Amino acid sequence: MGEEPSISLPLLEKMEIAKKLILSSQRVRIVSHYDADGITSTAILCTMLLRQRKGFHASIIKDLDGKMFSILSSEENALIIFSDMGSGQIEEIEKLKCASIILDHHHHVRESKDTNRVVQINAHSFGINGTDEASGATMCYLLAAYLDPINKDLVGLSLAGNVGDRQHTGGGLKGINREILKDAISNGYIKLRHELVLSGKDISDALYYSTDPYFTGISGNMDGVKAFLSKIGIEPSKKLSELTSKEMRLLTSMLGLKLLSQGVLPEVVEDMVAERYWSARERMNVDELETLVNACGRTGNEEVGLGLLLGDPDMLSKARELYHNFKEKVLKEVREIEKNGAKELSNLYYVVVDDPSIAGSVAYFALAHFLNPEKPIIALSYVGDSVKISARGSKHLVSKGLHFAKVCSEGTKAVGGDGGGHNIAAGGTVPKGREMEFLEYANKMIGEQFSAKKK
16 A cells, blocks of 8 residues: 555545546546646546546647636537546636536636536646646546555656646645655556656757757757767767766756856756665656657647557657657757847846747746746737737745736736736737737836845
């Protein structure tokens, strides 16, 4: 027996209601987000339902908007499960004719009016920090394990969702995520290791595609990779597993010094050697699994990521190809910011990233690895008559008072848009032509947040 996660009575009561709804439904509709956390959440739910011999129809989407609600309203569903989304749209969900379950970790608006028909299981409702201690996949895993303990073998998917939302940084998983991890280790589903967070077919491949951490002049630059390895005397074609302990110590030390020379915060260097979670079911480190699934979602190939997580052997090679193409796009954009810099207001950076699917990643990698870490960053992506907003901060900036969920919620609404998210990362949409108004509003609000924290 493992070390069971401690679950509060109110959360258990909610999960019992959700369990009864699932068991009484022959077919379930699933709606989830397209990022790694959303796709892993979907895979947990699909596997749970398959094991219960329930029919299901899953949609993995970018936005839970009016168009999606129109589709759902036109369908004959007995039960819809919203995963990694839904709490911000509870009013629209309540208008649907069928019962619904919301499994979310974003800041929620309010409790549902009919708690037996719309069952909202949001981390924040039960004293769990949805930014740092529970992802959407966490909430889906807790429900799946409650429904049937056989689903505990899906813990690798839950951890991949945690990694996708960067809840493993700063010393490893925390809170309920940590309790789930301990239980999984005790049950033999997960092996915990402390390693250099690089992955690739060989050391040169690993350094070239490294974005977290991102090494200026090395990441995305094979000439830079070869020059760096030549300088420290390591053969580029060697696999990471083939490095001697002396070579690994040298590589780790030199990469740490490289990051420090870039002016990164200490925690970025500390996270370079971090906890890694090897999953017995998936037969790989969950951070590697997350990068594959994230690339699938961000490139519009969610079905490949979901197929991979559901055990389709043909999906692994497809996912790896998508990953390399995705990384090339991200590296190109980050290197562009490295070369030309970002535009600045008094309290924030902003950049334009053409592809909204990579904007958040690009913004984060630039902020964390070579921009001034005392300012958050907002990426703008122009899509038709709208501008997509991707806002990224850091734990350091959150400690100074940053709350991007409030900035994006209030700032977008002030200019006729919509947004929300977490204190450290958020997003939204504003009308084209009003993006500078939003940036000025955000700049002012962030300044006020920083000032209030100092008092």
